[in-house]
Amino acid sequence: MSDEFERALQRALRPQGPARDLCGPIVVRLDADAPAEVSVDAPADPPAAMPADVPAPAPVVRATLLRRRVVRTRWLPAALAACLVAGIAIVQMRQHALDVARANHARAQLLQALSIASSNVNIVRAAVAREENPDT
Amino acid sequence: MRLRPITLACALLALPALAAAADPGRLQLPDFSALSKKATQSVDISLGPSLLQLASGVISDDGNGDTNAAAVNDLIKGLKGIYVRSYTFDRPGEYSKADVKALQSQLLAPGWISVISTHDLKQGNDVNIYLRRDGDHTDGVAIIAAQPRQLTIVNIVGAIDLARLARLQGQFGVPRVGITVDGQARDGAPGTRAH
Numbered sequence: 001m002s003d004e005f006e007r008a009l010q011r012a013l014r015p016q017g018p019a020r021d022l023c024g025p026i027v028v029r030l031d032a033d034a035p036a037e038v039s040v041d042a043p044a045d046p047p048a049a050m051p052a053d054v055p056a057p058a059p060v061v062r063a064t065l066l067r068r069r070v071v072r073t074r075w076l077p078a079a080l081a082a083c084l085v086a087g088i089a090i091v092q093m094r095q096h097a098l099d100v101a102r103a104n105h106a107r108a109q110l111l112q113a114l115s116i117a118s119s120n121v122n123i124v125r126a127a128v129a130r131e132e133n134p135d136t
Numbered sequence: 137m138r139l140r141p142i143t144l145a146c147a148l149l150a151l152p153a154l155a156a157a158a159d160p161g162r163l164q165l166p167d168f169s170a171l172s173k174k175a176t177q178s179v180d181i182s183l184g185p186s187l188l189q190l191a192s193g194v195i196s197d198d199g200n201g202d203t204n205a206a207a208v209n210d211l212i213k214g215l216k217g218i219y220v221r222s223y224t225f226d227r228p229g230e231y232s233k234a235d236v237k238a239l240q241s242q243l244l245a246p247g248w249i250s251v252i253s254t255h256d257l258k259q260g261n262d263v264n265i266y267l268r269r270d271g272d273h274t275d276g277v278a279i280i281a282a283q284p285r286q287l288t289i290v291n292i293v294g295a296i297d298l299a300r301l302a303r304l305q306g307q308f309g310v311p312r313v314g315i316t317v318d319g320q321a322r323d324g325a326p327g328t329r330a331h
Contacts, residue, residue, distance in 0.1 A: 104194060106183060109181045110183055112181060114301065115305065116220055116222055117301055119305055120263055120288060121265070
């Protein structure tokens, strides 16, 4: 009698793994519980679609998923902002490099122009000097 | 309604005149593309106010207290533009006086005066310097230098001191065209400059 009771007890209390399709309904329920993700166009109704025998998600799993979502929602804007700042910096650097090249080109042109003008003025000055001092 | 296109056309035609009025020392340089094709070397420089300012900033930066940089910046301080066209040919007679006729007609306008004109019969060099005077200050310089194998036109818009411009020659690593007192020009030679 005692053995039979013990076997019945072992059968009743034997460890059981979770069902294979346990995760899917849990995620569906979590998504359905989050009000921000409810689509207006296609309202999901996961609790109705969920099998009645699926137990409610464990608090640990739920907390982990929520934490991941919080982390994701916190870092995504930061990453986007970093990308934006990096993009602006690259554009600014390229613009600066172009400005420097343009300035150096303008400088070279200015010096060449001044050199040409100066040499012609000096031709005239030399001619005037010759007129004034023909002996030299 | 019919007057609108006419008004627009008149406004477009008046634009060059308005531009010239804004910078009276600026010449409308002719299109020298035909000469440019024949030339072995050509220089086409157009520096407006913004580019002059840009170049001035670079000269200041690399000057580091350099007196040459200070001299150039001081010289170009009152300038609004520098325009240079210079063509070198491999043989004489590649250009004619007609090429600069349009330019010379602009220099007959009131305000422009021919300050000096030199003609070297032996070398065949003609250099003419014109100033655009407004009262007691200069707002434009034009230099037309015609040599057998080279034609150079310089238009400096704004106030410039020609004596200081002459002193700049050979600075900043720009090759000096040595002008000696006997009129011989020697590239790279120090020469005796006439002051």
